[in-house]
Structure formats: C-alpha cells, structure tokens
Amino acid sequence: MDILRFATAGSVDDGKSTLIGRLLFDSKSIFTDQLEAVEATSAQRGDEYTDLALLTDGLRAEREQGITIDVAYRYFSTPKRKFIIADTPGHIQYTRNMVTGASTADLAIILVDARKGLQEQSRRHATLVSLLRVPHIVLAINKMDLVDWSEDVYREISEEFVDFAARLEFTDVTTIPLSALTGDNVVSRSANMDWFEGPSLLHHLENVYIASDRNLVDVRFPVQYVIRPQNGQGDYRAFAGQVISGVLRPGDDVIVLPSGLPSRVKAIDTAKGELAEAFSPMSVTVRLEDEVDVSRGDMIVRPNNQPTVTQDLDAMICWMDSEPMRVGAKYAIKHTTRSARALIKEIKYELDVNTLHRHRSPSDLPLNAIGRVTLRTTQPLMVDPYQRNRQAGSFILIDEATNRTVGAGTITEH
C-alpha cells in the first residue's frame, strides 16, 4: 500500500476543516469515542449540526474562535491507500502554518466558497501551492448547497481559477463541486449535481497517480551522520543518510561534493544487512572504497550527473516572520543536511498575490510576502532547481538571534 500526503488550502471559513471531518466521517475513519466527544462539544455549543471541523480543530483557542490556527495531521486508509492529511489554516496570520502543511504534500485541495469565488487568500494559497510545486491540485468548489447546486456558479469559478492559474505552474488540476456540510461529492457522487460527471473527491484521492512524481534519475545522497563505532568494530566507517533522489548501487563510481574527491560505493548497509540498491526515500548507510574525507553536509553523487556547487543562490522566498527580510541582512541557512550563513544580496521583486504582478526592487520582504531573491552563502551548497528536485532545491532561513524559522526558499533554474 502506498501513501498519499495531501493538504487543504484556501481562504478562512471556506470549509477546509469541515471537509476533512466529512471525509473522515463518511469514509468511516472516525473512532466512536472521538465522534462522541465532538458531538458533545457541538451540542453544548448549540450547533445546529455536529460541527465536523472539531475533528481537526483540536486546540482550545481554535474552538473558541472557530478557526484553524495550526496544521492538524490526520491519518486514514482505505483498501487502496494510506492517507496523511494536513488540514491547514486559511487565516492570513497563520500562512506560515499553511506552508508547513503544503510543503510535503503530493496533492493540495484548494477550497473556494461557491458564494464568494476566489478571495485574496485563495490566490495567495494557490500561488504558494504552485511555488511549492505540489504536483497535484484539486480545486474544490465548496458550499454548493448554498448556491442551489448551480452548474453556472461552478463554471464561473472554474474559469476564474483557470484564468488566474494560467500564470502559475500547475500541471494537474481536477475541479470538483461539493458540499462539505452535506457530503455531496465528498465520498460518493452527488445526486444533487447530476450535471457533474467527474469523480467524488475520495475516488480521486484514491486513484491519482503519484509514483512517477519521484526523481529516480539524479543520485543525491546528503551525508547526515558519520558512523564510526569505536568499540572493536575494526575500521568501520560509513556515511548515514537518506537517498533524496536517484538509485545508488554498490560498485557505482561516485564523487563527494563539495571536495570533488572520487571514490566508489563499496556497500550499502542497513541494520538488516546489505542492499543491492538504494533509492528515495530510503535511509541507509553507505561505505566507500577509499579513505576519503567525508562529513555531515557533504553530498555523494555520480560523476556524470552533478548538482550545481555554488555560493550564489537565486530563489523564490516566502517570508514567514513579522520582522521583514531586508537586503543586506544575514541569516542561518539550512539546505539538505548542510548549514551555513546567507547574506541577502538583492530582492529582485515581490509578487502581488492578487494580480501576480512583480513589484521591482523592494527594500524588504514583509510577513507573508513572496519574492525573488539572490543570496550569497558562506559555504558552497550542492543545489538543483526545485522544479527538478524538491529536496536538493529547497532551504530554510533561520534568524540567528531568535532561532525562529523565518523564510522558506525554492531554488530557481540558474
């Protein structure tokens, strides 16, 4: 059985949490004690219906305010797949938490309230989802019960989205009209919208094809940890890490970056024995033929297929801190397993999330802004364009005084 990770996105109150609650409820994935607790809370508040959003809005503050504040992770499976859900907040103040949930998703469900159409926050989330290159998108036009299940409304919003998304980079968009409240088109197809011929949401989630999203071509093995037992294991010395892309085999010629020292893979170890090949996302331990100097943060690759080794990055950055990012400021940077410091050299433009227009050369990037930035790092990093490699193409920026994670970066084509 494989895993599909998906995240919700969209403006505040568009029904994301209710949709997840409905999906769990109608697919019979809720335990009776959880349901009883939610029913009791809902009844106590005098809700007309059991508020299924309470299944993910679990914090006290969320329940008081009726909004989602931070991502909730939920799990369910059907005979076809295991699902990891990240239900994210729509409120602009918590955009950083939406980005957290969407960064690892294979699929994003962008919800739109049928009565309201695209809001600024729907556009911001769509832009972020595109920036994060979530490979599959569902545009869920929700609250169809409040617009008389109207096909016209559905078409209008679909077209509005297509217009907007033309300037973004989505490859796979499926549009589904639904009602999270009543369950129409969530788990089973709706009798109220017989004009809609597509699948129910769950049917789509179960069948969307994700195996080919992985990069099996470019061998990238960032060294996480050097294993060198001192207790009579002889001279065992090996490099532990997770294969982020490509397929690595014993006997392969490799080089270690950034030093460029060549060697060959002697063996690929796991606690259960040696492997004939290792591929993403396996966590393994690699032994090399030669006594080369390798430490955490180095990357093992094939000589004929190398990432760019550079101290100059060109990236899209989503800023997540109330203290704006400024030209000339320095931050800690974490890229794969390598940590360094980075200087912001230039902000080329800030993206207007409503119009996708570019405002040239701003002096800073405020909270929740998205912009194109050049950086200079204190050490070389081994990078690929994010488009080609999600892990070798992404980094985070950390404020060195507060230690907060303040920026998320995706490396653009050099």
Next chain:
Amino acid sequence: MTTDTSETRRYGLSQLDHLEAEAIYIIRELVAENERPALLFSGGKDSVVMLNLAVRAFAPGPIPFPVVHIDTGHNFDEVLAFRDRVVEQLGVRLIVGSVQEAIDEGFVREEPNGSRNRIQTPVLIRTAEQHGLSALFGGARRDEEKARAKERVFSFRDDFGQWDPKNQRPELWSLYNGRIHPGESIRCFPLSNWTELDIWQYIAREDIELPDIYYAREREVFLRDGMYFTINQHCRPGDDDEVFVESVRYRTVGDATLTAAVPSTATTPAEVVDEVAATRITERGATRGDDKVSEAAMEDRKKEGYF
C-alpha cells in the same frame, strides 16, 4: 510523467518502509544537531519501536545517547523488568527520574485522585535539567489525540519546558530547525506519522519483543467505569467490586493505577494487528481514565511540558 513504468513500480516502497525511513532520518538529524539528546523509554510499545529504530539508525555503532525513564512509581512489574532487560542488552545508559523521590523531597505533591500523570511533568523537566539534556525523543504519535495532532516533529520548548501551540516554528519539507538557546530544548517525535496500526504491523513484521501485558492472557479483573482493571500491587478492587477472570490485554501502558485493559483474544502480534484494524475506539479512549478529565486535558498538560 504519468505512465506506470516497471521502473516506478520497482522502486515503490510500502507505507511501513516509508515510515521507517522517515523515522530513522529524524533520529539521525536530531543527534547530528543537538549536543545532548536522550530518548524517553517507558517500556510501552511506541517507545520500544522508537528505541528499535534508534538501534537501526546507528548500526553497527552503539546508540549515541542515554535513555530516560520517568518512573511514576505506578508501574506494571512486567514492564519494569522488560525495561531493565532491554537496557542491559543494548548496553545503553539508563537515567531514572523518580516521581516517588520527588514527592518524598516535597518537590511535587501527590494529587488528590492519586494520579501521577500531571506531577510527572516537573519531574521530567528537572531530570532533563539535572543531566544537562537539551533534547528528548518521545514516542508520541499525532493520531493519538487532538492536541498531539498539532505537534511538530521538532517541537521547540522554552526554558520552562513549555509548548506554545499558537506560536510553533514553521516546519517545511524535511528541514528541521533544532536551534536553541541555553536552557531551551527540543522534543523530537520520530513516530509522528505512525498510527497505532502501523506500530503493530511493524512490530509484527520486525518481530519486536514487547512486555507480556500487550498480549491477551486470562487475568483477574474487575470493572470500574465500564473498563477492565487487572489486579496488581497498584490497583486493588474495592469491597463491592466483583472480581472475575477474563482474557484481556493492554493497548497502552501508562500509570498502572489508571490504565485499563481491553477484552481480547490476541496472543500474537499478527492477531493484535487484526484486532487493531477492526477496533472502533481509540487507544486512549479505551484505556485512559486520565484523559477524560477535560476536553483539553492533553493540551494543558503539554503546555506545562508533558509529552
């Protein structure tokens, strides 16, 4: 990019392989970035799986950190014996933080209902401080409880060990931010994305040993609040309680005075997998008297520094 080639099928991984690889990556990442981590080990199934993954993460080397047990004094005997056996086999250092000693010293006070769930938190924080531990691995899973569903993999704690759910660090991709100032710490949850069923499937697949109380045996029990309690040194029936023999097992191992057993016939991991797959009630709902105190009991305890 959407054709199902034999390539992509060949390089598919099962959900357990995914979860195992992710957990090992997380364990190594914390150890690489934190000076003094330790692993909380209670002898419960999640901590046993976590310890097992730690062994795999550093094999053939030893586990490069100690394990910590916060001993509530309300333990199942089998579990304590199991703890000592595992620690001895692996040759890891065991640090014990004793709640009983903390009570005797007047550091914490026994709660009126006798539960030591809440007072173990200050003992946990003090033990970490005394041993200079700046990060702790915990076996908590997001599927356990609604506040845990909100938890980061690297969860930042301030100098009081407190969790601030409204102000968590963004956590993107698999780039974890473990940076802290002196006095602050990280709680790290490698099993975040595992469900109870994943844990059991993994135990079955990897043949991992657990304390015997996880398997169904005929045990002497009595009913309290509709839940089965076995008789042990911490848990005695009241005068009116009817004692009878029932085939039961434990789904969780917590405070022995409060943790209930469930009726079961599952005597092997494979049988437990079948049972867990069919159950309609969460493990906490089925077995924990302590979480029923209030809707936000877990969130409140976590804010104080609990796992």
